Amino acid sequence: MLSVKTKYGLKALIFIAKRESNTPVQISSIAKSENISHKYLESILLTLRKAGFLSSKKGKGGGYYLLKDPKQIMMVDVMRSLEGPIAMVPCVSLNFYEKCKDCIDETSCSVHRLMIEVRDSTLKIFNNKSLYDLV
Amino acid sequence: MLSVKTKYGLKALIFIAKRESNTPVQISSIAKSENISHKYLESILLTLRKAGFLSSKKGKGGGYYLLKDPKQIMMVDVMRSLEGPIAMVPCVSLNFYEKCKDCIDETSCSVHRLMIEVRDSTLKIFNNKSLYDLV
DNA sequence: AATTAACCTATATACCCGATAGGGTATTAA
DNA sequence: TTAATACCCTATCGGGTATATAGGTTAATT
Numbered sequence: 001m002l003s004v005k006t007k008y009g010l011k012a013l014i015f016i017a018k019r020e021s022n023t024p025v026q027i028s029s030i031a032k033s034e035n036i037s038h039k040y041l042e043s044i045l046l047t048l049r050k051a052g053f054l055s056s057k058k059g060k061g062g063g064y065y066l067l068k069d070p071k072q073i074m075m076v077d078v079m080r081s082l083e084g085p086i087a088m089v090p091c092v093s094l095n096f097y098e099k100c101k102d103c104i105d106e107t108s109c110s111v112h113r114l115m116i117e118v119r120d121s122t123l124k125i126f127n128n129k130s131l132y133d134l135v
Numbered sequence: 136m137l138s139v140k141t142k143y144g145l146k147a148l149i150f151i152a153k154r155e156s157n158t159p160v161q162i163s164s165i166a167k168s169e170n171i172s173h174k175y176l177e178s179i180l181l182t183l184r185k186a187g188f189l190s191s192k193k194g195k196g197g198g199y200y201l202l203k204d205p206k207q208i209m210m211v212d213v214m215r216s217l218e219g220p221i222a223m224v225p226c227v228s229l230n231f232y233e234k235c236k237d238c239i240d241e242t243s244c245s246v247h248r249l250m251i252e253v254r255d256s257t258l259k260i261f262n263n264k265s266l267y268d269l270v
Numbered sequence: 271a272a273t274t275a276a277c278c279t280a281t282a283t284a285c286c287c288g289a290t291a292g293g294g295t296a297t298t299a300a
Numbered sequence: 301t302t303a304a305t306a307c308c309c310t311a312t313c314g315g316g317t318a319t320a321t322a323g324g325t326t327a328a329t330t
Contacts, residue, residue, distance in 0.1 A: 056308090061306095089137050
């Protein structure tokens, strides 16, 4: 299941990308338009800024703006910073790998193999989908 | 993320299906071999029985056994009974649909469209994968 | 009748997510 | 220089959910 955090983050990115010019957008403006708690959105945008998708400007007339071209912002990267692993189990995650406690041999685990298949098919989508494609 | 419950359930099904004959397998036998808490596994197998994948036999020599041919047990059904929705968001779920609170128009929601794509690619795998394929 | 093993209900425990509080700091406009 | 604006950061809370356990009940076998 997609966390609310990720959903909000995606909506915020889309909202920012949809604007004609890349002028700063205030948090409150996004929060209002997308029905998101202001404070919670604040922390999400912070994550996106630290991940390098957004930058911000303080003071009057400040806000958040895209740091890269929407065509360069790939879903796979956004998902990983907001949601974490793409994979359904840590033992098949490329970026967040973790060994199963209960599993002795990964290569002989049927669940493992099945989840690799699912991971790859999902990756295929996220790898080829940019923010531009969503807007 | 796949819940531990689903993972255990899948492992149990695979364990049962791997046997030559379809004689009853005791919970403790599965629990021991797969490193799963006996009591927790008990409740999972109960779910699988109620879902129609397994049947059980009480008393000495009792246990759980497959009710259908492994080729007839599709992953999509197993996943839905153990994990619930296949989709990443309720608003694109076929069997567990729920409207978004924050979303006014589904058809114009970019997240919605993206998640439909992911759902379909995952469904494609689970629809065509049987327990037999895993074993 | 005794034993075995599934069945059922209830409860404990731990963890995580979404949300909020409350202040700090940088920038801008006047 | 001052006030207003808006981002920045840490801490914490409340509620829900997932995992796990406990203890007794029922049914089948020997």
